[in-house]
Amino acid sequence: MAKRVSASNVTAYYGGFKAIENINLTVEPKTVTALIGPSGCGKSTFLRSINRMHEVLPGARVEGSLTIDDQDIYDRDVDVTAVRRTIGMVFQRPNPFPTMSIFENVVAGLKLNGVRKKSILEDAAEKALRAANLWGEVKDRLAKPGAGLSGGQQQRLCIARTIAVEPQVVLMDEPCSALDPISTLAIEDLMFQLKDKFTIIIVTHNMQQAARVSDRTAFFSIEKTGDPGRLIEYDNTQKIFSNPSVKKTEDYITGRFG
Amino acid sequence: MTPTVTSHRTRPPAQPASLRARRLPWYAAPAIAVAALALSVVIVYGTGIGGPVLVIVLGAVLYLVGLFAAANAVEGRRSARNRTWSALIHSAFVLAVLPLASVVWTLVSKGTERLDGDFFNTSMNNIGARDPNGGAYHAIVGTLEQVGIATLITVPLGILCAIYIVEYGRGKFAFAIRFFVDVMTGIPSIVTGLFVLAFWVLIVSPWFNDGRPSFSGFAAALALAVLMLPTIVRSTEEMLRLVPAPLREGAYALGVPKWKTILRVVLPTALPGIVTGVMLAIARAAGETAPVLLVAGGGAAINFNPFENNQSSLALFVYQQAGEASKYSPARAWTAALTLVALVLILTIAAKLLARRNRLSR
Numbered sequence: 001m002a003k004r005v006s007a008s009n010v011t012a013y014y015g016g017f018k019a020i021e022n023i024n025l026t027v028e029p030k031t032v033t034a035l036i037g038p039s040g041c042g043k044s045t046f047l048r049s050i051n052r053m054h055e056v057l058p059g060a061r062v063e064g065s066l067t068i069d070d071q072d073i074y075d076r077d078v079d080v081t082a083v084r085r086t087i088g089m090v091f092q093r094p095n096p097f098p099t100m101s102i103f104e105n106v107v108a109g110l111k112l113n114g115v116r117k118k119s120i121l122e123d124a125a126e127k128a129l130r131a132a133n134l135w136g137e138v139k140d141r142l143a144k145p146g147a148g149l150s151g152g153q154q155q156r157l158c159i160a161r162t163i164a165v166e167p168q169v170v171l172m173d174e175p176c177s178a179l180d181p182i183s184t185l186a187i188e189d190l191m192f193q194l195k196d197k198f199t200i201i202i203v204t205h206n207m208q209q210a211a212r213v214s215d216r217t218a219f220f221s222i223e224k225t226g227d228p229g230r231l232i233e234y235d236n237t238q239k240i241f242s243n244p245s246v247k248k249t250e251d252y253i254t255g256r257f258g
Numbered sequence: 259m260t261p262t263v264t265s266h267r268t269r270p271p272a273q274p275a276s277l278r279a280r281r282l283p284w285y286a287a288p289a290i291a292v293a294a295l296a297l298s299v300v301i302v303y304g305t306g307i308g309g310p311v312l313v314i315v316l317g318a319v320l321y322l323v324g325l326f327a328a329a330n331a332v333e334g335r336r337s338a339r340n341r342t343w344s345a346l347i348h349s350a351f352v353l354a355v356l357p358l359a360s361v362v363w364t365l366v367s368k369g370t371e372r373l374d375g376d377f378f379n380t381s382m383n384n385i386g387a388r389d390p391n392g393g394a395y396h397a398i399v400g401t402l403e404q405v406g407i408a409t410l411i412t413v414p415l416g417i418l419c420a421i422y423i424v425e426y427g428r429g430k431f432a433f434a435i436r437f438f439v440d441v442m443t444g445i446p447s448i449v450t451g452l453f454v455l456a457f458w459v460l461i462v463s464p465w466f467n468d469g470r471p472s473f474s475g476f477a478a479a480l481a482l483a484v485l486m487l488p489t490i491v492r493s494t495e496e497m498l499r500l501v502p503a504p505l506r507e508g509a510y511a512l513g514v515p516k517w518k519t520i521l522r523v524v525l526p527t528a529l530p531g532i533v534t535g536v537m538l539a540i541a542r543a544a545g546e547t548a549p550v551l552l553v554a555g556g557g558a559a560i561n562f563n564p565f566e567n568n569q570s571s572l573a574l575f576v577y578q579q580a581g582e583a584s585k586y587s588p589a590r591a592w593t594a595a596l597t598l599v600a601l602v603l604i605l606t607i608a609a610k611l612l613a614r615r616n617r618l619s620r
Contacts, residue, residue, distance in 0.1 A: 085513030
């Protein structure tokens, strides 16, 4: 299921503005990798370029190569929708589809991609909701609107929606920043479980969270406003948080800047 | 030697000494209103300069002045301004509702006179100036067919156009389309009528009618479509823009293609607003008289076929009956106007209910 993601010389632009420059990084299968760094350093941009969501914005483009198990996702003959089905994404703010019920939200990815059979959809919904630790809370109200859940439940619904299409890599863009500590804990627990099946890459501003959930940590930074973001250090999480090899990483982690 | 005491925290000057404030008693406002009216009566009738309307206007002005003075004396300036503006806003609301209520009342009181079975079952065919009966059956048929056809043309076209502008359009071409839609919004209905008359009735329709130009309900529908299109495009465009970008991204991230995202996520989310825009366009089109008169010609007989011969419509019926030299025609005109308003109202309510049923109940 899980696949290796590797980036070489990835540079991303918003129109004329270079947001990240020459990112080289390899993410091993079935691990959790955290991307940390100050605001505006390009971690989210890098994350979004991994499943080609960056180019959704007008004028945005990516250079360099990004491969999923040796297949370059920026090849000319690559189908973008297939890339996004392989690499799922959870966003900062929960974004359940407001016109759909809880059940429809979970199976949206399957249904909108042509799966019609009700039994398959029902099985997939239960499996995904169980995996997202939400089944117990919503199993009696699957027909109710997804937007009626609490923020933490909505975010787990979005995670369920993402894993229902059985991707190989799951990207999470600050998935807990809009949530309270208890919902955050629920989602962190979930990441531990999902690690068995998926490769997870998470952007977070919360360094404790990065230290708790991730196996490897990548630290991004910028020289000054307007400069492109660069990868400063990428290592085992334990090493980054106890004995980083770059001074800048240490400064950031100990709170001296950023 | 006295040590200088500098307090560690001084109170900022904006801080009030107490949270309590003096308030006017509850009966102050009504009392001022009564006093203002009384004073107004004395002034107006004492000097003999006007009638009851002036009493009310002067009374309202005196009330505002009195309220401001009283509140200013007791409660302070901010509160006085608050009360005065609140009173002004409420009077603006009353002023806005008065004509509306008056229209509804006039329509209902005058329109019910001919609200009988005859009105909905017969046309004006062979009805002379001395005949008390006659009805608007032909006009109702005409309105339903013309507006129906116009809706069938404009709803897909308008929504697709708005989708292009919002989701796909980039650069000059999309800008040009938006600009011309804006220009279309400002075209007077008589001009669209003349356009369809010149283009469809005089140039195209002879091909279907053995070389002779022909009025038709379809021509009227075309003119109404030209009027409805910009309204639908603009309102749909606004509604599509209101759909949050994270919803689209959420769908893209599931590997859903763009067209399917628009069809299954964006449009359903914007549906209630789109329906409202379409209903506004329909209401406007149903009330148009000039284009129908120019290209459908009107007529007294029932004509179910929108593609051949003259057709009438409710708005045109009202116009013609209002100008008819018969003592029975004004009542028909009022009833037709009431029917038109009721028709639009029923359609709007039905559309809103339909749009809501598709959404999930909260």
